[in-house]
Amino acid sequence: MLVPALFFKHTGTLVDWNDEYRSVVFQANNRKFAVPINKTFTDDFDRSTGTWKRGALSTEAIEFQGEIFVPVVDVAKKLQMDVTYNSQQNRTFITTNISVKPNVFAKGQSTEKLVALTFDDGPENHYTPMILDVLKEKGVPATFFVVGQEVKTYPNMMRRIVNEGHGIANHTWSHPDLRKKWSSEVRKEIELTQQETQITVGRRSDLFRPPYGAYTKADMLIMNQLGMRNIMWSVDTLDWSGLSADQILEIVNRDVSPGGIILQHNFQYGRLLDGSVEALPRIIDDLQKRGYRFVTIQTLLEKQNTER
Numbered sequence: 686m687l688v689p690a691l692f693f694k695h696t697g698t699l700v701d702w703n704d705e706y707r708s709v710v711f712q713a714n715n716r717k718f719a720v721p722i723n724k725t726f727t728d729d730f731d732r733s734t735g736t737w738k739r740g741a742l743s744t745e746a747i748e749f750q751g752e753i754f755v756p757v758v759d760v761a762k763k764l765q766m767d768v769t770y771n772s773q774q775n776r777t778f779i780t781t782n783i784s785v786k787p788n789v790f791a792k793g794q795s796t797e798k799l800v801a802l803t804f805d806d807g808p809e810n811h812y813t814p815m816i817l818d819v820l821k822e823k824g825v826p827a828t829f830f831v832v833g834q835e836v837k838t839y840p841n842m843m844r845r846i847v848n849e850g851h852g853i854a855n856h857t858w859s860h861p862d863l864r865k866k867w868s869s870e871v872r873k874e875i876e877l878t879q880q881e882t883q884i885t886v887g888r889r890s891d892l893f894r895p896p897y898g899a900y901t902k903a904d905m906l907i908m909n910q911l912g913m914r915n916i917m918w919s920v921d922t923l924d925w926s927g928l929s930a931d932q933i934l935e936i937v938n939r940d941v942s943p944g945g946i947i948l949q950h951n952f953q954y955g956r957l958l959d960g961s962v963e964a965l966p967r968i969i970d971d972l973q974k975r976g977y978r979f980v981t982i983q984t985l986l987e988k989q990n991t992e993r
């Protein structure tokens with residue numbers, strides 16, 4: 686049976702493409718080997734000698750409509766995973782033996798009435814200044830999950846975000862679905878953005894949010910290796926879909942709780958965020974009336990650590 690090579694990222698295996706040898710390179714459980722396309726052998730890396738050796742493969746890997754498919758049982762066994770077939774259920778089970786410590790926060794654990802506003806996908810120069818004006822007028826900090834290539838395009842807006850006391854966080858370089866990217870590309874998406882914020886505002890964040898909130902176990906491993914904390918959300922305003930201010934306000938008031946992380950956006954494609962900008966001062970007023978205090982994600986997570 687063949688599965689997409691990238692399927693193995695869900696097991697925690699790093700999966701890469703070697704263009705020179707036209708092969709998929711798998712790394713996990715202290716093993717590394719390459720599966721070339723249309724060959725019935727593998728190239729296995731021998732760590733003790735630093736050389737590559739030929740290995741056996743029952744079925745060849747193929748490329749189909751731009752995607753690489755590999756024999757699932759062969760690859761799983763080479764990664765020292767247990768593969769068992771349950772004939773009653775007619776299912777094959779793979780036990781990975783790979784543990785990746787999750788470093789994910791959907792909210793702070795503070796019992797204090799703290800809440801964090803987060804804005805994804807910027808900076809840009811249409812909505813971002815309006816959002817910053819509101820935050821400034823209300824004296825409220827937020828956290829901006831920035832896309833590296835936008836930082837490069839709008840460096841002045843990036844500087845304004847930082848100069849006005851807001852938190853920044855990494856939201857990849859080009860906003861891809863990480864599940865569909867080779868592991869080396871995932872790493873690059875994070876690292877390039879770290880470099881760009883360092884160049885632009887002289888600092889980098891250890892906070893990361895994957896586009897669409899989507900990632901595999903192997904992507905989580907890379908985040909851990911790079912020392913990034915993975916920040917999700919507890920209140921999804923759905924503002925990107927063009928909701929009105931009233932609809933957004935209703936969602937926030939319904940779903941907010943102490944330690945809450947509110948997901949909003951600041952991108953300008955399609956100009957869908959008028960409702961979101963209109964809702965912002967009302968969200969702040971409503972939550973402050975209910976006793977909430979606004980903090981950056983950094984502060985929200987610090988509070989969590991001290992209370993443990």
Ligand SMILES: [Zn+2]
Pocket residue numbers: 805806856860896897
């Ligand atoms: Zn995004």
